[in-house]
Amino acid sequence: MQASTLKAKFIQIRSNKLFEIFVITVIVFSALLVGAKTYEMSTTMHNITKFLDWFISAFFLTEITIRFLAEHRKRDFFKNFWNIFDSVIVVISLIPADDTELALIARLVRVFRVLRMISIIPELRILLVSLVKALPQLGYVMLLMFIIFYIYAAIGSTLFETINPVLWGDITISLLTLFRIMTFEDWTDVMYETMEVYPMSWLFYLSFIFFTAFAFLNMVIGIVVNVMEQENANARAEALEDEGEPSLKQISTQISNLQAQLLSLNNSKR
Secondary structure, three states: OHHHHHHHHHHHHHOOHHHHHHHHHHHHHHHHHHHHOOOOOOHHHHHHHHHHHHHHHHHHHHHHHHHHHOOOOHHHHOOOHHHHHHHHHHHHHOOOOOOOOOHHHHHHHHHHHHHHHHHHOHHHHHHHHHHHHHHHHHHHHHHHHHHHHHHHHHHHHHHHOOOOHHHHOOHHHHHHHHHHHHOOOOHHHHHHHHHOOOHHHHHHHHHHHHHHHHHHHHHHHHHHHHHHHHHHHHHHHHHHHHOOOOOHHHHHHHHHHHHHHHHHHHHHHO
């Protein structure tokens, strides 16, 4: 009975919004603490930051323990990727490596604590999952963009090498120059330089900018937005299932079954 009461309290704490906000606050504070350590500080401040760091580690350990104990089936806790990620970050942060050769690794791991905000905030999880799921489709866009880059780099290296070998000396340098043009970093200077020899070379730059900075960028945005809409729909469906409410798909299935039953009844009466 006492175990079930404690479990109920742990579940209540885990689902408490104030507790979630406090965890996010501690995560942000831990990130600021890592940034503060990059400045020169006195011995007293160094000891204070070291104490705060261990306090944060202990708090994270307590928080992850509460989440583990609040799980209905303990095995399901490690089926969630974010739970595994949080556990690894917390466990590695507990390793006393500040005065050893692993001090750099320990500081880097503490920097990654801020990534725990992704596992805490559902909206950030949706953004990251959407980006990861969009990568296969983005890969084809990147491949097509590379083909366009390569063609324009070959043309630019052939036509403009004598004008400015520093920018168009070979195809690899031309690729870097085209990336500079795509990001609009002083691209007009490059264009005006070649226009002194080839007055119509502005067509080369404007067409390249249209393909890369406008067309491909909109394609990337469209793919990511489409995947995000799908992930938001999945998240809403999961929320409805958790609340016990039927989803639209389940409702449509039930309506179809009712229609089939009505049709069978009408046929039997005839």
